[in-house]
Amino acid sequence: METNFCESLSIMRKIKDKEATIGVIGLGYVGVPLLLRYCQVCYKVVGFDINIQRIDLLNSGKSDIAHIPDNKIAQARKLGFEATADFSQTNNCDALILCVPTPLNLHREPDLSFIINTMNSIFPYLRKGQIISLESTTYPGTTEEELLPRIEKSGLKVGRDIFLVYSPEREDPGNSKFNTVTIPKVVGGHTSTCLEAGIALYSHAINEVIPVSSTGAAELTKLLENIHRAVNIGLVNEMKIVADKMGIDIFEVIDAASSKPFGFTPYYPGPGLGGHCIPIDPFYLTWKAREYGVHTRFIELSGEINSAMPKYVVSKLVSALNGAGKALSVSSVLVLGLAYKKNIDDIRESPSLEILSLLKEQGANIAYSDPFVLKVPKLRRYSFDMNSVEITKESLEGFDAVILLTDHDAFDYPLIGKHSKILIDTRGKYREKYMKNLTKA
Amino acid sequence: METNFCESLSIMRKIKDKEATIGVIGLGYVGVPLLLRYCQVCYKVVGFDINIQRIDLLNSGKSDIAHIPDNKIAQARKLGFEATADFSQTNNCDALILCVPTPLNLHREPDLSFIINTMNSIFPYLRKGQIISLESTTYPGTTEEELLPRIEKSGLKVGRDIFLVYSPEREDPGNSKFNTVTIPKVVGGHTSTCLEAGIALYSHAINEVIPVSSTGAAELTKLLENIHRAVNIGLVNEMKIVADKMGIDIFEVIDAASSKPFGFTPYYPGPGLGGHCIPIDPFYLTWKAREYGVHTRFIELSGEINSAMPKYVVSKLVSALNGAGKALSVSSVLVLGLAYKKNIDDIRESPSLEILSLLKEQGANIAYSDPFVLKVPKLRRYSFDMNSVEITKESLEGFDAVILLTDHDAFDYPLIGKHSKILIDTRGKYREKYMKNLTKA
Numbered sequence: 001m002e003t004n005f006c007e008s009l010s011i012m013r014k015i016k017d018k019e020a021t022i023g024v025i026g027l028g029y030v031g032v033p034l035l036l037r038y039c040q041v042c043y044k045v046v047g048f049d050i051n052i053q054r055i056d057l058l059n060s061g062k063s064d065i066a067h068i069p070d071n072k073i074a075q076a077r078k079l080g081f082e083a084t085a086d087f088s089q090t091n092n093c094d095a096l097i098l099c100v101p102t103p104l105n106l107h108r109e110p111d112l113s114f115i116i117n118t119m120n121s122i123f124p125y126l127r128k129g130q131i132i133s134l135e136s137t138t139y140p141g142t143t144e145e146e147l148l149p150r151i152e153k154s155g156l157k158v159g160r161d162i163f164l165v166y167s168p169e170r171e172d173p174g175n176s177k178f179n180t181v182t183i184p185k186v187v188g189g190h191t192s193t194c195l196e197a198g199i200a201l202y203s204h205a206i207n208e209v210i211p212v213s214s215t216g217a218a219e220l221t222k223l224l225e226n227i228h229r230a231v232n233i234g235l236v237n238e239m240k241i242v243a244d245k246m247g248i249d250i251f252e253v254i255d256a257a258s259s260k261p262f263g264f265t266p267y268y269p270g271p272g273l274g275g276h277c278i279p280i281d282p283f284y285l286t287w288k289a290r291e292y293g294v295h296t297r298f299i300e301l302s303g304e305i306n307s308a309m310p311k312y313v314v315s316k317l318v319s320a321l322n323g324a325g326k327a328l329s330v331s332s333v334l335v336l337g338l339a340y341k342k343n344i345d346d347i348r349e350s351p352s353l354e355i356l357s358l359l360k361e362q363g364a365n366i367a368y369s370d371p372f373v374l375k376v377p378k379l380r381r382y383s384f385d386m387n388s389v390e391i392t393k394e395s396l397e398g399f400d401a402v403i404l405l406t407d408h409d410a411f412d413y414p415l416i417g418k419h420s421k422i423l424i425d426t427r428g429k430y431r432e433k434y435m436k437n438l439t440k441a
Numbered sequence: 442m443e444t445n446f447c448e449s450l451s452i453m454r455k456i457k458d459k460e461a462t463i464g465v466i467g468l469g470y471v472g473v474p475l476l477l478r479y480c481q482v483c484y485k486v487v488g489f490d491i492n493i494q495r496i497d498l499l500n501s502g503k504s505d506i507a508h509i510p511d512n513k514i515a516q517a518r519k520l521g522f523e524a525t526a527d528f529s530q531t532n533n534c535d536a537l538i539l540c541v542p543t544p545l546n547l548h549r550e551p552d553l554s555f556i557i558n559t560m561n562s563i564f565p566y567l568r569k570g571q572i573i574s575l576e577s578t579t580y581p582g583t584t585e586e587e588l589l590p591r592i593e594k595s596g597l598k599v600g601r602d603i604f605l606v607y608s609p610e611r612e613d614p615g616n617s618k619f620n621t622v623t624i625p626k627v628v629g630g631h632t633s634t635c636l637e638a639g640i641a642l643y644s645h646a647i648n649e650v651i652p653v654s655s656t657g658a659a660e661l662t663k664l665l666e667n668i669h670r671a672v673n674i675g676l677v678n679e680m681k682i683v684a685d686k687m688g689i690d691i692f693e694v695i696d697a698a699s700s701k702p703f704g705f706t707p708y709y710p711g712p713g714l715g716g717h718c719i720p721i722d723p724f725y726l727t728w729k730a731r732e733y734g735v736h737t738r739f740i741e742l743s744g745e746i747n748s749a750m751p752k753y754v755v756s757k758l759v760s761a762l763n764g765a766g767k768a769l770s771v772s773s774v775l776v777l778g779l780a781y782k783k784n785i786d787d788i789r790e791s792p793s794l795e796i797l798s799l800l801k802e803q804g805a806n807i808a809y810s811d812p813f814v815l816k817v818p819k820l821r822r823y824s825f826d827m828n829s830v831e832i833t834k835e836s837l838e839g840f841d842a843v844i845l846l847t848d849h850d851a852f853d854y855p856l857i858g859k860h861s862k863i864l865i866d867t868r869g870k871y872r873e874k875y876m877k878n879l880t881k882a
Contacts, residue, residue: 140687184700210700216689221697225705235672235739245733246581248657256662259625259651260611264666265706292686298676301738
């Protein structure tokens with residue numbers, strides 16, 4: 001008990017006195033804002049990654065994340081931040097915060113390889129008095145089933161010698177109202193001492209820390225947030241199809257329902273789910289639930305409906321072209337927006353890519369315009385050698401149809417509405433009842 | 442065009458000058474608050490119903506609705522309000538607002554008989570210059586498919602001679618923050634003149650009127666609100682079962698997720714859906730969607746999961762009794778709460794009734810306590826001849842198990858927690874990890 005008391009008191013004192021060194025592992029859109037914050041509040045911060053180019057870039061004071069400007073990295077460098085691929089330096093860190101990706105494999109099963117590899121990389125350098133915090137979104141049980149035994153193989157006792165917490169990242173790139181500092185941080189510890197250490201770690205950097213009773217509860221909290229979103233989007237996507245059949249504009253209905261001052265929260269339909277969270281995270285729970293013999297039918301139904309939306313959009317296009325006597329195979333189609341949501345440049349899991357691919361498969365002549373994505377980068381699943389087309393009266397009139405997929409504020413909507421021969425709107429930007437070229441999809 | 446202009450201008454002037462007589466048809470929990478409001482803002486109001494006892498009660502200045510006090514009715518009577526079963530008096534009304542029930546029949550199909558019968562009753566007395574507004578929750582198309590042709594059989598032209606709108610009721614009994622006046626009112630008209638007349642009708646009584654482009658859009662708006670709620674409750678009910686298997690308290694997780702300042706709205710699980718809206722309304726859309734060959738899978742999944750919750754609660758009870766070596770058939774069980782939600786006396790569709798029925802079927806000795814329901818009234822589906830039991834140390838200790846179903850504020854939770862031999866909590870009122878008598882369900 002005394003050792004426990006000592007190690008935990010020692011690390012908490014170090015954090016309080018800003019003598020603790022914070023190690024952030026995984027220098028992506030989660031790790032970088034977090035390390036910048038720790039630099040800002042005067043901790044010594046070391047960043048770890050396996051991507052040497054990224055390390056060199058950060059050490060030269062530059063950012064590879066669109067919404068994080070270079071000068072923030074340069075400033076952190078001046079405050080002593082350093083990035084490295086040398087994991088032996090984790091031994092010098094008092095806290096190690098794991099911000100690595102947790103994707104799905106091709107069978108829609110959790111891919112924990114980034115977490116496990118990180119654990120293996122830091123294992124030789126674990127020492128008494130460290131806090132290990134996992135931030136990656138994952139299924140309930142990951143921290144205790146995957147990290148705990150690996151850490152304790154070192155001979156260190158979690159809760160006495162070393163402290164293990166789970167604290168889900170809640171980054172929302174492009175959110176202008178909330179950021180790393182102002183989004184409350186949920187923390188669960190393996191023991192109550194772990195939880196105390198975790199609260200100490202985050203409460204000096206983040207405005208509000210929300211403790212929960214276990215790492216499992218913290219893991220499920222993050223999944224519930226994203227499941228709630230995936231299911232609500234699935235629901236309005238299904239409602240869109242029903243409303244469309246009945247000749248009703250679902251966007252008008254959602255806006256009217258939003259006038260109810262309680263009991264209703266608007267979610268909007270779209271061409272499908274995108275990004276690195278909503279289409280992926282829920283299936284972490286689906287996978288784990290099977291082990292317990294229970295089903296996650298809402299998640300599976302949402303997955304099914306949301307992933308069918310790109311085909312629905314294409315079917316609406318085919319039908320509109322058909323109305324003009326054109327086949328898709330001899331039509332030219334301009335896709336507006338590649339990013340998976342408005343005003344950002346992130347095209348991961350974007351439904352625009354799937355729609356472009358479906359159009360190409362069926363022989364359409366395709367082009368796209370996105371002010372945030374001037375050239376389609378190399379992708380694992382798709383290969384498009386295309387550059388963004390400028391939107392002008394002439395360019396719009398040159399296409400048989402235009403599909404609005406991402407409602408970037410930068411698009412000139414009146415121009416698009418006026419000069420598209422056929423306009424497929426998946427975002428409810430056009431509400432006019434009498435636009436003859438308009439198809440809602 | 443001139444007639445149109447005249448009739449609509451005439452009724453709008455009458456409303457503006459408070460010379461219009463407002464007829465409210467259906468004097469239940471929707472019609473009564475609405476007619477009280479029209480009395481309050483100085484309109485002559487006539488209430489119509491087919492229930493003679495109710496009419497006599499209202500005319501004697503008394504209320505048969507728990508949350509509406511007698512003095513409000515008495516006051517309205519002084520202001521000239523009168524209730525009647527004589528539908529010939531509808532001819533004297535300038536506006537007729539239909540607030541009649543729309544239940545489901547035993548095959549879960551819409552039962553429009555109250556609307557149709559009302560229409561038939563008022564048909565002989567329809568005249569130029571009237572506004573007909575339907576407030577009953579129903580599927581998109583009801584107003585135009587069921588009311589419109591019946592009205593026009595009279596020879597009156599809707600939009601020219603007589604005006605037809607749909608404006609969904611949004612009453613929420615027990616809501617202390619919002620009431621009839623402060624809840625915005627969505628209105629759709631059959632024609633633009635109908636819409637204008639509808640806006641005039643409601644804008645003199647209700648703070649905010651939200652016009653939509655069609656009666657169908659207004660009909661779907663109300664359904665979407667309740668579908669959203671049914672689906673979100675279905676989702677957390679499913680999540681509760683998954684979390685329970687994993688040894689995680691879903692209420693703790695929902696509270697933690699609620700700390701996210703965007704993108705998450707808390708809904709809480711329970712013993713099943715109750716009341717006259719959420720378990721019923723969504724199936725109006727399901728039924729109508731079939732006509733268009735589309736499915737409402739989220740609604741059906743929610744229905745399935747929510748309606749299975751009473752059985753889940755009983756299974757948790759059986760399992761807890763089993764742990765104490767007792768069979769349900771030789772156990773006495775106290776059910777806390779009959780009402781379908783807290784702090785009200787409404788037991789319509791309450792899952793408590795189904796749970797009592799399941800317990801009785803399996804031979805348990807049952808009792809209940811509910812400060813709002815001192816005696817179980819006669820019900821269509823169930824017959825319980827029971828009175829509410831007082832909650833004391835002794836009464837609690839006299840039961841083998843206690844199930845908390847409705848979390849009325851009036852319950853003495855510490856007493857219940859201390860003296861129940863086995864306590865099944867379906868509302869997350871008990872969060873203590875080490876209460877040995879507690880089962881979360």
